[in-house]
Amino acid sequence: MTRVVVITSGKGGVGKTTTSAAFASGLALRGFKTCVIDFDVGLRNLDLIMGCERRVVYDFVNVINGEAKLTQALIKDKHCENLFVLPASQTRDKDALTEEGVEAVIKELEHMGFDYVVCDSPAGIERGAVLALTFADEAIVTTNPEVSSVRDSDRILGILQSKSRRAAEGREPVKEHLLVTRYSPKRVDDGEMLSYKDVQELLRVPLIGVIPESESVLHASNQGTPAIHLKGADVADAYTDVVARFLGEERPLRYVNYEKPGLIKRLFGGK
Amino acid sequence: MSAVQPPTARPIDFRDATLGTTVAVLRLVEPHLLADAMHKMLGGMPDFFSGEPAILDFAELAGEPERIDWAGLLSLMRRFQLQPVGVRNLAPELAAGARKAGLAVLDGIALGERGAKVPAAETPPQRPAAAPVPAPAPAAPPAAPVRAGTMIVERPLRSGQQVYARGADLVLLAGMSNGAEVIADGSIHCYGPLRGRAIAGAQGDTTARILSTNFGPEIVSIAGIYKTFENGIPAALAGKPAHVRLTGGDREHRLALEPLQLD
Ligand SMILES: Nc1ncnc2c1ncn2[C@@H]1O[C@H](COP(=O)(O)OP(=O)(O)OP(=O)(O)O)[C@@H](O)[C@H]1O
Ligand SMILES: [Mg+2]
Numbered sequence: 001m002t003r004v005v006v007i008t009s010g011k012g013g014v015g016k017t018t019t020s021a022a023f024a025s026g027l028a029l030r031g032f033k034t035c036v037i038d039f040d041v042g043l044r045n046l047d048l049i050m051g052c053e054r055r056v057v058y059d060f061v062n063v064i065n066g067e068a069k070l071t072q073a074l075i076k077d078k079h080c081e082n083l084f085v086l087p088a089s090q091t092r093d094k095d096a097l098t099e100e101g102v103e104a105v106i107k108e109l110e111h112m113g114f115d116y117v118v119c120d121s122p123a124g125i126e127r128g129a130v131l132a133l134t135f136a137d138e139a140i141v142t143t144n145p146e147v148s149s150v151r152d153s154d155r156i157l158g159i160l161q162s163k164s165r166r167a168a169e170g171r172e173p174v175k176e177h178l179l180v181t182r183y184s185p186k187r188v189d190d191g192e193m194l195s196y197k198d199v200q201e202l203l204r205v206p207l208i209g210v211i212p213e214s215e216s217v218l219h220a221s222n223q224g225t226p227a228i229h230l231k232g233a234d235v236a237d238a239y240t241d242v243v244a245r246f247l248g249e250e251r252p253l254r255y256v257n258y259e260k261p262g263l264i265k266r267l268f269g270g271k
Numbered sequence: 272m273s274a275v276q277p278p279t280a281r282p283i284d285f286r287d288a289t290l291g292t293t294v295a296v297l298r299l300v301e302p303h304l305l306a307d308a309m310h311k312m313l314g315g316m317p318d319f320f321s322g323e324p325a326i327l328d329f330a331e332l333a334g335e336p337e338r339i340d341w342a343g344l345l346s347l348m349r350r351f352q353l354q355p356v357g358v359r360n361l362a363p364e365l366a367a368g369a370r371k372a373g374l375a376v377l378d379g380i381a382l383g384e385r386g387a388k389v390p391a392a393e394t395p396p397q398r399p400a401a402a403p404v405p406a407p408a409p410a411a412p413p414a415a416p417v418r419a420g421t422m423i424v425e426r427p428l429r430s431g432q433q434v435y436a437r438g439a440d441l442v443l444l445a446g447m448s449n450g451a452e453v454i455a456d457g458s459i460h461c462y463g464p465l466r467g468r469a470i471a472g473a474q475g476d477t478t479a480r481i482l483s484t485n486f487g488p489e490i491v492s493i494a495g496i497y498k499t500f501e502n503g504i505p506a507a508l509a510g511k512p513a514h515v516r517l518t519g520g521d522r523e524h525r526l527a528l529e530p531l532q533l534d
Contacts, residue, residue, distance in 0.1 A: 151450060158430060161432075204463070
């Protein structure tokens with residue numbers, strides 16, 4: 001059975017695409033045949049973060065319109081054997097996606113034997129975001145530790161409850177996971193940011209991980225390398241933990257506590 | 272597709288069906304006033320109704336309008352994903368306009384509605400916003416009436432969601448978030464955080480109460496007497512079990528907020 005996982009948030013710019021790329025790569029690294037779909041029609045950038053933008057010929061909308069076969073549009077990832085990217089179109093208008101079209105593509109991926117389909121949702125709570133979550137079995141609600149992001153995540157959780165197929169058909173509800181991203185323990189310590197515990201307390205969704213704020217994310221996306229591949233980087237570790245927890249393994253949280261710099265560091269500076 | 276029809280297949284069949292129909296009880300007809308009220312109720316969830324057919328009911332109209340802007344009214348309803356299909360309790364001189372707008376005139380047709388209607392003249396709904404509003408669909412997404420008199424919501428109620436327990440008590444089993452709204456004609460019992468707007472005794476029942484195991488609302492109201500918390504919630508109650516009721520007898524109703532002993 002294929003599991004469909006939506007990466008969603010309501011608010012824009014919180015790290016959905018970064019997470020989609022890293023999470024899908026992590027599943028593929030664990031041996032699962034995985035497809036990551038960019039639902040952000042008109043603003044595609046998943047292909048940039050995955051480093052496959054030059055290989056995009058056909059896209060999601062072409063497939064839905066019957067202008068290309070799914071197999072023609074799927075791009076094989078350069079890092080992982082089992083990973084495929086279904087890019088969005090930069091030129092189309094937002095209404096190019098239809099519910100029937102999305103359903104047909106997901107059905108076909110199921111026939112092709114995919115274990116996981118990861119849906120990178122656009123921001124907002126409108127059509128595009130609703131389509132991205134309609135067929136979800138699980139949702140990773142990506143939230144930054146600030147009030148506006150928490151509120152938007154709360155909204156999207158409500159929409160998940162009412163608009164997903166699972167909800168519409170009265171099946172078991174979509175399984176919800178909370179992912180706190182761009183987390184800065186120092187700023188939490190200074191009282192400038194909500195702590196991950198605050199976020200969880202407000203949203204009441206099981207926490208699947210905390211991704212630290214890290215400059216290496218920007219470098220990685222400039223290079224077209226999903227953050228999970230960054231050797232030795234805290235973000236890569238944190239995303240690896242997320243995938244492990246998603247697969248049912250227990251991992252303690254890392255990179256969530258602020259350690260005050262020691263005396264030597266304070267005297268001599270340095271990183 | 273087969274060209275040969277089985278002998279029993281008729282080209283058309285009629286079946287009895289209870290549609291998932293919403294009745295919008297309009298107390299005003301001016302689209303801009305309604306837009307404002309609907310926005311307040313549903314602002315965060317423009318597609319709350321997900322294309323449900325709707326019947327516009329004019330029984331509780333505040334006055335006798337001379338004309339109705341049908342085009343405006345219909346486009347407003349559609350903007351909130353309601354599909355008006357008919358009208359009822361409309362003055363005969365206005366019915367022609369409704370027909371012209373493509374609406375069926377449905378007087379005298381029983382709809383099998385859930386929930387008892389309270390006659391407007393006896394106990395008009397009192398809401399803090401005093402906004403004329405169409406009655407929301409009793410069937411909000413996560414809610415299921417278990418028996419007459421209680422509605423139970425099992426899942427957390429999220430920002431932008433609204434539940435109305437018409438003629439009933441409301442039990443929230445997983446709390447509610449800031450930005451959510453619950454309205455009950457009876458009492459509200461909230462297990463878990465009570466964080467949004469909680470309106471009990473919406474039809475004027477002064478004995479209704481609001482109970483929560485984790486008190487933190489934006490607004491509480493009982494029978495139209497309300498309290499907001501712009502300056503925060505009293506420390507003795509914030510995040511703790513609490514109890515809201517009306518005290519002070521018929522004339523001098525005031526809200527009493529008290530800690531609740533759960534032990
Ligand atoms: N853990 C992180 N540390 C630092 N920067 C990050 C992190 N995660 C994401 N970013 C940065 O935040 C910005 C937005 O990230 P991303 O594109 O993944 O968000 P998004 O939610 O997909 O945005 P949109 O809503 O526009 O689709 C990017 O510049 C990205 O590099
Ligand atoms: Mg994105």
